[in-house]
Amino acid sequence: QGVMDxxxxxxxxxxxRLVGASPLGKLAWQLAFPLLQLARTARAGASGRGPSRAWLAANAALQLGADIALVVVLGPWPVVYLLASTLFGAALHPISARYVQEHTALGGPGSAQETFSYYGPGNLVALNLGYHNEHHDFPFVAWNRLPRVRRAAPEVYDALASHRSWTRLWWRFLADRRVSLFDRVVRERRGGPDAEA
Known part of the structure; x- marks a missing residue:
């Protein structure tokens, strides 16, 4: 959830708007997701809600320096591995449904719940990324302890809407024309550098 733009x-x-609700548009969006995420980071920095352009430039320079050091010391394969890992992490497979699962209100606009968890076997290979409500409630709890948070407070987490299948969610996102990127949970701007007093 967050503030649009x-x-x-x-x-x-x-x-x-560009992606729309068509399956082809959403498929293309998912393929381009890693690049779009980079552009969004720059946009957030320009809006004052994210890192400044100076920090982004410093980060990019540091990353480039680390990549060059890897190539010089170990050859190109570590950098190839890192790039492939990034692309595979956001590739066309059910685990990438987590980008939809976390903050998409499939109950339609106006749904009261802002974050959604996934409880299924995908958490075993995705380091419990599905435990998103628990992560928001306790951001400093380690990934391997998030299931304990849920077990400790079933009266809280069992009452919330959640997903049991990333595959079903992924397919619904791609195929259902009633679901689009506009179904992400959006907040009104409540504070920050350009909020009204």
């Missing part, structure tokens, strides 16, 4: 985690209104 301000938070790097949210697609811009222009991005959502």
């Amino acid at each position: 301000g938070d790097a985690d949210l697609p811009s209104a222009r991005e959502a």
